Amino acid sequence: MSKFRNFKMVGYVIYGRGSFDQLDEIITPHRKRDAPMIFLVDHFFEGKPLVDKIPLKGRDRVLFADVTYEPKTKVVDAMAQQLKDEYGTVSGIIGIGGGSTLDLAKAVSLMMTNPGSSADYQGWDLVRYPGVYKVGVPTLSGTGAEVSRTTVLTGPTRKLGMNSDYTPFDQIVLDPQLTANAPVNQRFYTGMDCYIHCIESLQGTYLNEFSKSYGEKALELCRKVFVEKEGWDEVCDNQLMMASYAGGMSIAYSQVGVAHAVSYGLSYLLGTKHGIGNCIVMNHLEDYYPEAVVEFKYMVAKNGITLPEGICSGLSDDDFNKMIDVSLGMKPLWENALGKNWEQVMTRQKLRSLYEKL
Helix, strand or coil: CCCCCCCCCCCEEEECCCHHHHHHHHHHHHCECCECEEEEEEHHHCCCHHHHCCCCCCCCEEEEECCCCCCEHHHHHHHHHHHHHHHCCCCEEEEEECHHHHHHHHHHHHHCCCCCCHHHHCEECCCCCCCCEEEEEECCCCCCCCCCCCCEEECCCCEEEEECCCCCCCEEEECHHHHCCCCHHHHHHHHHHHHHHHHHHHCCCCCCHHHHHHHHHHHHHHHHHHHHCCCCCHHHHHHHHHHHHHHHHHHHCCCCCHHHHHHHHHHHHHCCCHHHHHHHHHCCCCCCCHHHHHHHHHHHHHCCCCCCCCCCCCCCHHHHHHHHHHHHCCHHHHHHHHCCCHHHHCCHHHHHHHHHHC
């Protein structure tokens, strides 16, 4: 008899332009006496009007997350320990920002209640206890971090998520107004993260009708925004936010593939951010996703984006081996992309040749 995954989803979802204004009403029932709500906000918004709309009460606190680099386990551990030392416990963690901020919020929530280091929980189903109440408020669309059961972290030896049923947010607030002023390049890179999610899910060996239904819709919305549309407007913000949600749902019951597996190595060694890393890799994956790469290159040109080149030039053998080790450690991604015999297909030499092109 087959055994099917019992998939844990986000607890509550609110969607709509202006829905951020209901955040106070949403979180009030989850407040505990003398335990503040911690608002973890992308540093992009420091000194900007959004901060003034955060519903602070009592001992609540805004912490600005420096997401110049993607979240590291040591940063998660330090932040959780700081909150424990100052408050004992907190009522909840509310992440407001892009994918890195949302992942950081999920990880800190989990480390408020789990012993040791977040590095101990990098892997699948290692988290032992539910975290404190956590809310995700995306201000960029595409990563799918708002619905994911993982929080991707760079640890001492690897880049890998805390994948568990305790990781998803208890509540997400999807307000497309919050994405309106996103930098053009950043908006493209996160949008392409969603596009690549869909391509890898829809062409993977793990594909099923659950994933297919979400993936096809997300891909349709990505094409409306980045292929068909001339210029950017509110409709694009609305569509890309829902593409991100659906794309995240698609990979939740399947997996991503080659672009993500390779970009994890770039991120670990070079600190390349996830969205742009996926784009750099996708640009060279004609052997794996030929039709999608043609479409991807069209979107890059149409949207006036210049991708970095030569980021792996000058690396040592040791550097290449570190990236290869991290990438090949993403076994479910490779199996989804290439099948059960993927280790015969993607050899170390073949992966090094791919890195050398980037």
